[in-house]
Amino acid sequence: xxFQDIQIFKKHGKQFIKDLSNVVLPETFTGRPEIIKEPExxxxxxxxxxxxxxxxxxxxxxxxxxxxxxxxxxxxxCPENIVFTNDFRMAVNxxxxxxxxxxxxxxxxxxxxxxxxxxSFFKKTLKLRQVSAxxxxxxxxxxxxxxNVNFDMGRFGIEFVASPRHADGIVIxxxxxxxxxxxxxxTFDAIPSPKLVILAGTDAISGGIFAESNSINRKFLSAxxxxxxxxxxxxxxxxxxxxxxxxxNLKPLPKY
Amino acid sequence: MSNSNNTFATTQNYVxxxxxxxxxxSYEIFYNNIKNSFAEETNHCVNYFGTLIEGEIQMFCCIADxxxxxxxxYSFIYEGKALLSLSKTFFAFHVFERELHEQFGIEFxxxxxxxxxxxxxxxxxxxxxxxxxFFKIESEHTHQVGVGPVHAGIIEPGHFRFHCKGEEILHLxxxxxxxxxxxxxxxIEKNQIFQRNILAENIAGDTVIGHATTFCVIAEQLSxxxxxxxxxxxxTIALEYERVxxxxxxxxxICTDVAYQFGKSVVEPLRTLTINSFINWCGNRFGKGLIRVxxxxxxxxxxxxxxxxxxxxxxxxxxxxxxxxxxNLPGMLSRLDNLGKISLKQAESxxxxxxxxxxxxxxxxxxxxxxxxxYKNIKPEFVAENKGDLLARLYVRTEEVKNSITYIxxxxxxxxxxxxxxxxxxxxxxxxxxxxxxIVGLNEGWRGEICHTAITNMDGNIxxxxxxxxxxxxxxxxxxxVRNLEISDxxxxxKSFDLSYCGNDL
Numbered sequence: 001x002x003f004q005d006i007q008i009f010k011k012h013g014k015q016f017i018k019d020l021s022n023v024v025l026p027e028t029f030t031g032r033p034e035i036i037k038e039p040e041x042x043x044x045x046x047x048x049x050x051x052x053x054x055x056x057x058x059x060x061x062x063x064x065x066x067x068x069x070x071x072x073x074x075x076x077x078c079p080e081n082i083v084f085t086n087d088f089r090m091a092v093n094x095x096x097x098x099x100x101x102x103x104x105x106x107x108x109x110x111x112x113x114x115x116x117x118x119x120s121f122f123k124k125t126l127k128l129r130q131v132s133a134x135x136x137x138x139x140x141x142x143x144x145x146x147x148n149v150n151f152d153m154g155r156f157g158i159e160f161v162a163s164p165r166h167a168d169g170i171v172i173x174x175x176x177x178x179x180x181x182x183x184x185x186x187t188f189d190a191i192p193s194p195k196l197v198i199l200a201g202t203d204a205i206s207g208g209i210f211a212e213s214n215s216i217n218r219k220f221l222s223a224x225x226x227x228x229x230x231x232x233x234x235x236x237x238x239x240x241x242x243x244x245x246x247x248x249n250l251k252p253l254p255k256y
Numbered sequence: 257m258s259n260s261n262n263t264f265a266t267t268q269n270y271v272x273x274x275x276x277x278x279x280x281x282s283y284e285i286f287y288n289n290i291k292n293s294f295a296e297e298t299n300h301c302v303n304y305f306g307t308l309i310e311g312e313i314q315m316f317c318c319i320a321d322x323x324x325x326x327x328x329x330y331s332f333i334y335e336g337k338a339l340l341s342l343s344k345t346f347f348a349f350h351v352f353e354r355e356l357h358e359q360f361g362i363e364f365x366x367x368x369x370x371x372x373x374x375x376x377x378x379x380x381x382x383x384x385x386x387x388x389x390f391f392k393i394e395s396e397h398t399h400q401v402g403v404g405p406v407h408a409g410i411i412e413p414g415h416f417r418f419h420c421k422g423e424e425i426l427h428l429x430x431x432x433x434x435x436x437x438x439x440x441x442x443x444i445e446k447n448q449i450f451q452r453n454i455l456a457e458n459i460a461g462d463t464v465i466g467h468a469t470t471f472c473v474i475a476e477q478l479s480x481x482x483x484x485x486x487x488x489x490x491x492t493i494a495l496e497y498e499r500v501x502x503x504x505x506x507x508x509x510i511c512t513d514v515a516y517q518f519g520k521s522v523v524e525p526l527r528t529l530t531i532n533s534f535i536n537w538c539g540n541r542f543g544k545g546l547i548r549v550x551x552x553x554x555x556x557x558x559x560x561x562x563x564x565x566x567x568x569x570x571x572x573x574x575x576x577x578x579x580x581x582x583x584n585l586p587g588m589l590s591r592l593d594n595l596g597k598i599s600l601k602q603a604e605s606x607x608x609x610x611x612x613x614x615x616x617x618x619x620x621x622x623x624x625x626x627x628x629x630x631y632k633n634i635k636p637e638f639v640a641e642n643k644g645d646l647l648a649r650l651y652v653r654t655e656e657v658k659n660s661i662t663y664i665x666x667x668x669x670x671x672x673x674x675x676x677x678x679x680x681x682x683x684x685x686x687x688x689x690x691x692x693x694x695i696v697g698l699n700e701g702w703r704g705e706i707c708h709t710a711i712t713n714m715d716g717n718i719x720x721x722x723x724x725x726x727x728x729x730x731x732x733x734x735x736x737x738v739r740n741l742e743i744s745d746x747x748x749x750x751k752s753f754d755l756s757y758c759g760n761d762l
Contacts, residue, residue: 004584008522008577015525030539052451069454071545076553084539130410134437136758138461138542141505143410148524162408177761179375179385180413180434183405209455212445215376215438233544234461 029086039081066098066205091243117194125157129167135174139201139234146237169196175207178217269626272695298322304352307720322625338363348607375433412757435761460759465498466701468547479687487679492630496660499702501530551680596737596749598644610704612730617642622700691716725759
């Protein structure tokens with residue numbers, strides 16, 4: 001029995017990723033989009049109509065990664081204009097930064113615009129409470145994966161806790177269904193101030209494909225300040241971890 | 257095609273039939289027919305729903321015959337009177353009748369409990385999800401424990417109300433609906449095929465491939481879009497990949513819940529390897545973007561196949577070692593054996609599907625009984641287990657992982673050995689559907705039988721798209737299995753089923 005365990009252990013090896021900030025994901029990964037050549041006239045209009053979630057805007061031509069479902073259809077149709085890179089660093093705290101225009105080559109958290117109480121309060125560790133409000137379980141699985149043996153977010157002192165009373169903030173997934181609106185508010189109210197609001201995934205940031213459904217209720221978001229956006233459909237664990245790390249300034253920024 | 261008595265129309269999985277071929281019968285005849293049909297235990301109801309056609313509520317009931325592989329479609333017009341409930345005799349109908357009551361206000365006489373299923377907008381019950389009157393037990397010896405909708409871990413919301421006598425659970429009431437996003441309504445509103453494709457991927461984020469393939473095959477069959485064999489094989493591979501990944505996730509989850517840290521740490525990375533294969537294939541860990549109507553943007557080539565092949569062989573080798581260990585570990589066995597039992601009788605009468613049926617000995621697997629995609633050629637093996645306890649559920653999961661890996665390897669070899677050309681490209685722009693038709697699509701997702709039904713009108717537009725996730729049936733299994741257990745056993749039981757909240761709530 002014991003011998004069997006040793007064999008498994010040997011085969012298992014070391015699974016954790018040593019340097020989470022400098023991982024290079026496979027070329028095929030659908031990450032941050034870049035506009036390599038601004039499309040004009042009819043091409044721009046075509047792309048705008050093509051986008052299933054109206055993430056593309058014209059004048060100036062832009063992609064809102066808070067609305068984007070990363071289906072890559074625009075790249076397939078106009079590969080000379082748009083390309084989705086394998087860069088997972090997409091977390092931003094300024095909503096305007098979600099809108100990718102021509103010439104944007106990286107996305108990062110702007111510490112200058114953070115709320116002063118947040119900036120001074122959360123420095124070394126982060127305990128978060130997650131609320132799924134209509135989430136489809138993919139973003140939830142990725143948040144779980146951020147704490148698994150491969151990514152091991154816990155090593156930085158960032159963890160998800162069971163009680164909102166122990167939490168520094170809330171991570172919301174899903175477009176916020178009407179039936180979940182009150183439970184979300186109650187959970188948020190139970191968190192001691194100052195508290196963070198973090199949105200994970202396209203569904204949470206903009207409602208995604210459900211943005212126009214009358215079964216969702218996004219009043220909570222207009223009533224509160226959003227501190228961090230973690231884009232993706234769903235966000236990759238590395239997007240989540242790196243976003244949170246930069247947000248509390250735990251690690252030096254990676255070399256680009 | 258209609259049968260001789262002309263009470264129902266016969267079709268097969270993913271074969272459209274003209275609406276005109278479905279005889280409209282009276283409810284009485286329908287009721288008696290269902291009663292006769294259910295005398296055969298190989299028949300089960302896959303979908304039963306209503307739709308507004310020209311101001312009338314027309315009902316459709318699809319019964320799958322597991323022996324012949326046929327699907328029988330019954331139809332009747334709701335005339336405003338209360339209907340005699342089928343649930344009293346065949347309990348499996350309880351969810352469908354509750355849904356019909358919620359959506360159309362149809363009263364069912366003698367239904368055991370017409371409580372709402374998902375609290376859709378404009379609920380007709382006089383209460384909403386926040387002040388729902390839970391089942392009560394009038395006794396000084398029992399107490400209630402309410403859990404949710406926000407749970408301790410990172411999972412979807414749902415409310416569990418336990419009635420306990422001391423530590424013992426007497427009854428569990430599961431109240432869902434918190435995840436309701438109006439999927440079926442949005443499906444009709446978003447009329448571009450591409451938007452619907454994205455929506456199908458978002459029905460349940462852990463069953464992306466399952467729901468998306470069901471939708472895509474339905475759309476293709478409804479528009480006579482031909483697809484080549486390579487694409488069929490690729491879709492089958494993707495489905496099996498999803499099954500492996502999610503079963504691994506649950507095996508790791510069960511290890512966590514019995515505090516077997518070693519097992520968890522070993523199985524978790526295997527899931528990471530499996531879903532990372534999807535990154536190499538299509539750029540998304542859940543396969544979002546892979547399945548498109550008419551084709552795919554990510555046709556497998558030799559170099560990707562070889563990469564995925566070596567990964568899956570590695571996963572297989574490592575999983576074989578740990579799964580052997582799991583079933584030899586006294587701590588694991590004593591914790592799981594005989595816990596949370598579901599009997600074959602319960603599984604049959606409640607109409608459980610997928611894993612919840614298999615672990616109780618009920619042979620229900622769409623891949624075998626109603627073959628589609630490449631399952632016509634590979635003929636999956638049935639994983640047999642009849643104890644119905646937690647150990648049986650773990651066993652079925654591990655065996656399915658092993659079988660699925662075998663199929664994936666087989667299919668990769670077929671792709672490598674045959675000189676297939678590139679698979680089809682996705683359809684561009686909108687497609688024309690056959691007007692006035694109904695199509696039933698069944699698909700064995702990793703949780704069980706997914707059923708989508710589409711109805712088109714005379715202009716060839718889809719006017720009703722009914723989605724059924726296997727969880728709709730299987731939540732009852734969780735409620736039944738925890739009876740007389742200690743309340744501390746609940747998290748483990750919940751994990752062992754791992755049902756979908758958003759699939760139920762839509």
